[in-house]
Every structure is written in structure tokens, then in C-alpha cells.
Amino acid sequence: METGQDRYYSPTVLPGVPMAKYPFSDIESKWQRRWEGERTFKVLEDSAFPKEKRRYVLDMFPYPSGAGLHVGHPEGYTATDIHCRFLRMRGYNVLHPMGFDSFGLPAENYAIQTGTHPAVTTRTNIERFREQIKALGFSYDWDREVSTCEEDYYKWTQWIFLKLFDKGLAYEAEMPINWCPSCKTGLANEEVKDGECDRCHTKVTRKRIRQWVLRITAYADRLLEDLEELDWPEAIKIQQRNWIGRSEGATLGFAVARPDGKPSRGDAIEVFTTRPDTLFGATYMVLSPEHPLVMKITSKGQRPAVEAYVESAARKSDLERTDLAKDKTGVFTGAYAINPVNEKTIPIWISDYVLISYGTGAIMAVPAHDERDWDFAKKFKLPIIQVVAAEGSEEAKHGAPEAAPAECTAAEGVAVNSGAWNGMPTERFKTEMTAWLEEKGLGKKAINYKLRDWLFSRQRYWGEPIPLVRCPTCGIVAIPESELPLVLPEVSSYTPSGTGESPLANVGAWLDTACPKCGGPARRETNTMPQWAGSCWYYLRYIDPSNTEEFVDRAKMEYWMPVDLYVGGAEHAVLHLLYSRFWHKVLFDIGAVNTREPFLRLVNQGMILGEDNQKMSKSRGNVINPDDIIREFGADSMRVYEMFMGPLEVSKPWATAGLVGVSRFLERYWGMAEKVASGETKLADSAPGGELLKLLHKTVKKVTHDTDTLNFNTGISAMMILSNEAARLAELPRSVWESMVLMLAPYAPHLAEELWERLGHAESLARQSWPAYDEALCADDEKEIVVQVNGKIRERFTASAGTSEAELEARAKALPKVLEWTMGKELVKVVCVKDKLVNIVVKA
């Protein structure tokens, strides 16, 4: 249907949008072939580049879904590509790789439906993704591509797991886990959002199964502290800090009281508190329903009620337990504990507002100074005693009644109703009380984290098999490194087995093996690793992707690491970024990497929304497909438009209409080249002068700076201004035109290469020197000086740059317009800013 002539025009995307005129399709495929054929972007560890002239610029690699690329993917990829091309032109050796995060549920679910092996689906999808990514002309070194589901990759994922296992950082536990009934697999805490599965939004339930767990909590402090040294968005650091949730306080024991009121010898209830200063206000205790002491201390009379409560709590999902947060529930156990500071007997309750998984699973309740305890005490009519008073208040000075305050407050202040400590400020009281507890052997300083260990096993097929065997005599045994990779076997059915085990449990021939230690019969681990495993270390494999001896060569790793710039979506704020930091630190500890942190600088690109300002989604029908855009407008237009839309870090709506402005900008370059070719514009060898020279240098300065700092939108704007001016010229100085083409190159590399070639250069401009600018030529000789009277602009005049403030003031005061506004008024003061303004302040 298409004729040669209207090949570049299609009315389908946006009727009424003008056709593009330059032959971008031919140009883009030509240069993509050239780059590929000549390995233009292949990069080696060349020692001629000193350390400071090397850069590792990393994109978050995609999961190759069946839907193909959407316009969000190329945003970050374009940004890094522009930056990398710029760096190469500035003489840097740049590592810029791409790969695929290719284990994961979608391919496996498709396999369950159709019987197609996930590897087949995955490879097809990767082909498609790679093609789409290449169509945008990114300067990746494709020789370094990795794919996490390939044996020669996951061999090393398994190898790292064994290192974790050797270090005691991987352990097996039977515990209630987050279970997604739809994915039929366990989930890490980080993968549960609002009680729903992060991936499929099914409500998560609880289930007890045998699990592999990684001891990420052992690294909590380092994961927290080392955030300080990272050049990451503050928001992401805060999210990680909150997720780790470090809190300082004390643990202390409360003895359980015997019927006669004396402390029993054996049972003490240990609690964690961040407010040891409020101990005198602890009027009751609460155990989590799962607390091991519950049944032991419960009195006969309360037993039926307690048992019923424990059982109903067990039946509730985490979501229900937190959803019903507003209304507290609980049951008295019939037992009492003794408050160690005043030996008062206080009742012990159980309630599900106390979590078994945090702290000790038990609390001392201080209802006067904790909102949750307050609600609970009010509901069950438990005593409330104020023990903190606002500094300077009446209570602080003269003491408070031993009763409930008007309202609950967690604010700090000074102690009241606290015996000898009365009047002591909270901060000091905390330390003194902790010291007192330590001295008496009742408690000690303690630190707690919200972070939980990482539930690492999945009951699914399409992931890295965990390289362990279970031997009846030797227990859990790691398989020897020489047997890696432990290859994922073929299965007849991908459906998870009903028992909650992975489909691997049904592959007898694979399952039954010999124990590597004793040689006796043993059974392989059937769980696989979560999707995060492969992405935890892929940035290291890019450095040495085909090494069969090591996960990465030491010298090469030292050549490139750490990653200088990492660009990707903010959705990985805690998950991927916390997990990889953890693995990296483990690798650091075993001497396998040379830096404590993997990613020095992190930038999150904002989301690209649909034209309706909503999140792009199939159901909303507002999805823009990059293939269509490339076909209608070309990859260069797509690249430049995505960068022109606004700052990289913010979310912004797509507007195909806005794309035409960028398209026109690129066409102008083409048009200029055509005019040069036809002789309509003369390409002059003479040097530019005057305003044009100044504009050129200003533009080079601006584009240099903005490309370096990733402020692409304003850089493009500067090039537009220059090109608007240059296009008017009948005589175009060659040096101006060449600089324009070179500056355009990182942004619209195909067009720029074509224009460069038409300028008579045989070599690609990929490593041409970036244009230089002369600071002196960036400054204006004449400055427009604004004259304000009482802060309002009344007049302006021009003065040569650097004119003294005194002269500016004199000239400003003499202007007729200014005299009109100041006549007959009292002069208060005059503010002068060199090269900018004069503000005359007068009074009526």
C-alpha cells in the first residue's frame, strides 16, 4: 500500500499531525548497522584511561515481558545513553551494558497455561526487547549482554548463594510466611503492599512452610550507615532508613507474680521499649497471642477465653489484623507481673496489637504516653498514670496526680510520678534508667529493627534451583562448586504441586541424588530463588560476562567498580536496591569485591503518564507504543522528545502533539544540510563573528553543563535557540555547523552521524571531541540594567558589563522616568547589583 514517497508519513498515530520530511528511517537503520558492524561501542579495560577517565553507567535491566517495551523504558535508557555518548566525546572510557532479568513468574504462568517452556517464551521476548531497544540506537556494548536465566549466568548466582550459606547467612526456618494464593508462593515482607501481593494484588494469607531465609538483619546497621556516603535521592534513602527501622531503647524483664504476689522464680517476660523513662507508667503488660508464655501463665479461669482468642488471631490474615487496627481486642490472662521499678503488681493481657515478629513479642503498656496502649486501656478500663509532663508546665513543677492525664502524649518532657527521678528530662532519664536496669541486672540497652530476614525461597519452577541437598545422615549439605550450575530440570508440568512444594518435587530423577558428603541417598532442595536473586549482582557480571572460571575477574572488576551512575525507576527503592546492597556487602566481606557499596549515584527517572495524565495501562487504553512513535517520527525524535518533556526525575504526561515540535527541530538540521548541499546556503570557512560567535559559545557552555548534569530539557532548549538563529543565515560558518552537529550527537545520534558524514568526515563522530567553549565569549559586553523604584521595575538602560555600582546608580537616578517616580520623595536607600539592577527605595 505504501509508496516510496509517503513512506515516512502515516496518518494513523495522530490525524492532522504534519508529516516528517527527512528520511529518518533510512538514516537510522544505516547507522545502527554501521555501529553494530564496526563494533563502535565495544569497550575494553584499556589501561591508557586513568581511573578518573572511566565511567560505569548502568540502567536497570528490564524483565522482558510479552507486551514489549513501553515508552517508560526508553526514558531512563535515553538519558544514560545521551550521558554516555557525551562522556565518550569528552574522552572517557565508558562501560554501558544492557541485559535481561529473565527468571520470573509471567513466563512460568504462561507455561502453565500453554505448556510452552518458559525458556522459549523468555528467549522470544528477549529477542523482541533487544530489537526494540536497538531501534532506539542506544550505545550499549552488546557483547556484554547478560540474561539471568541462562546457565552460565545462574551458575554464579548459585555460587554466591553458597557463599551466603557458608557464612551462615542462609538458614532454614519453619515459620508463618506471607503466602500469595494466586502466585502460589511465599513472599518476602518487602513484596507485600497493603496486605496484597506486590505483583498480582491478591490478598496475602499466612502459611507455615519450610523456608530458606537470608540473614539480611545481620547487615542492618551497615545498610543503614553506609547510606550516608551515597549520592542517592534523599527520598530513597529515607525509604530505606524507614524500612530498616532502627530504634534504640532497652530490653528488660518483668517477673511473673505468684498467687501470693511475690515474684515467681522462673518466668520473666522480656519486653523492648524505646521509653525506659516511662517505666513508672507501665500499668499492664500485653503479650502477642503467639507468645510462648501465653499458655503457661494463663489462669484456669481465663483459659477458655484466652484459647479462643489465640485461635481467632491465628485464623486472621495479616491484613485483617492490621485492617481492624482501629478497634483493639484482647483478653486478660488472669496472670500478673511485677513492675521492677516500684514492685507494683500489674495485669498481663494478650492482644494482637502486639506483634510476635517485632522486639520480644511482648510489651510493657504505658497508656498515658502511647496512643495504642491508651486506646487499649480506655477500652478495657485499665489504670492510666501520667509519668511525663511538658517542660515548664504546672505538673512538671509541682508533680501530677497519680492518675490519667487529659490526653495521651508521646512527647518528651520531664518525669513525674517516678519516685526519685521526678523532674528529670526525658532524654537523660532514658540513659539513667537504662543504666539503673543494667546495674540491677534487670535489663540492658538494646537496638531493634523493623527489617526482617529475607524470605528467599519460592515454591516455583522458573528460578535458580537452590544448590543444596538434604541428607538423612549429614543434614543440609551444599553441593560442591564444581557441580555448578545445578541445572533446572525439564518438567512435565509447571503447575505448583498441591503441597506447596515447587514442581521440582515431582522430578524424581533430579530430586534423588547422592549426598556430596557421605555418598548416601539424599534429596535435592526443591525451592527456587526469588526473581531478585539474579538482579542482585548483574552489574558485576557485565564486567566479565563470559568468564567461566570466576563470577568476575578481579582486575576487570577493579577497573570499573563501583557503578558511577545508576538510573531506574523509584519502584525499586527498597526491594532491589536493598537486596543488592546486602549481597554486595557480603561479597565485600569475603573479599570478592573492592567497594562497600555497589552504586555511587542513583537517579530515578519519573514516570511517563498517558496523555490523560493517568498511569499508562492497557485497561485505560492510554498506552503509547514506542514502535509506533519510531515508525512515525523516528528514533531520534522519540529520544529528544522524551528528554525535552521535562526534568528526568519528575513524572510527566506524554503528548504526541508535543513531539512534533522536537521533530521540527530535527528537520531544521536536515533542512540546513539540504540547503548547504543545494548551494542555497553557503558553508563558509571563515570564522564566525559578533553575536553568532557569542551565541555559539554560550550554547556550547549550556549544553555541556546540562548534558553533564542530566538536565537534558534545558540543554535541548539551548540547541533550539542556536539552530533557529543559524537556520536564518545565508552564510553558515563551518565551525558553527560542525559544533551544532557534535552537540546534537548524543541526543539524536543517527541524524548527527549522517550530517557529520555529509560534512565530509569518514569516521563516526562517536569519539570526536566535544566542542569547547571560551568563557570570555560567553559573557555579554552590554548588560541591560533594570531600574526599580521600591521594588517595581520602572525603567531599564544598557551599560557595558562591569560598570561600577556608583555609575549605575548615578545613571539610574538621572533617567526621566525614574525622576517621575522619585520626585519629591525622600530617598531611603539604593541597592545596586552589578550588571543587573538598581533598586531605589523612597518614602512619600
Place this chain on the structure above:
RNA sequence: GCCGGCGUGGCGGAACGGCAGACGCGGUGGACUCAAAAUCCACUGUCCUUACGGGCAUGAGGGUUCAAGUCCCUCCGCCGGCACCA
């Protein structure tokens, strides 16, 4: 509820505490054309004024300052994260 981030023309967005609205889209008028498209030129925050000019404008209200979109306080709205973590 708590913790972040953001509110600027019709739209996307610019703006070291110093000319608010760069650049682009859209719109209006004009040139070119038989006509259109493309291209080029001019105008384009808003109100008052024939004009010259002037007033008002960066979510709302206060404050600091000679000067505030920018700094501080209060409030409102939107987006993101966390959510009984003792």
C-alpha cells in the same frame, strides 16, 4: 495517622533570593500558494487604557528582605511510600 515530593499561562515546562513565563505545543494575524499542506514572519498571562502607560498575577493566608516562584510559619489540594514496629 506518620514520612517524603509537588502545586507557575489553554498545555509540557524555564527561571545563582534580582526583568516571572526561556524553549516547545496550541491559538490569532500575515507572507508564499489557484488552493491547501509544509515553511517563514509577527503577536499570544490577565485586567484597565484609543494610546502612552498602569494595576494584578507562580494553590491560599501570613512573615523575613531594598527585592520572594525561590527562604520561614500556617492551611488547602494532588502524587508516592509506610502503617498497631512498642
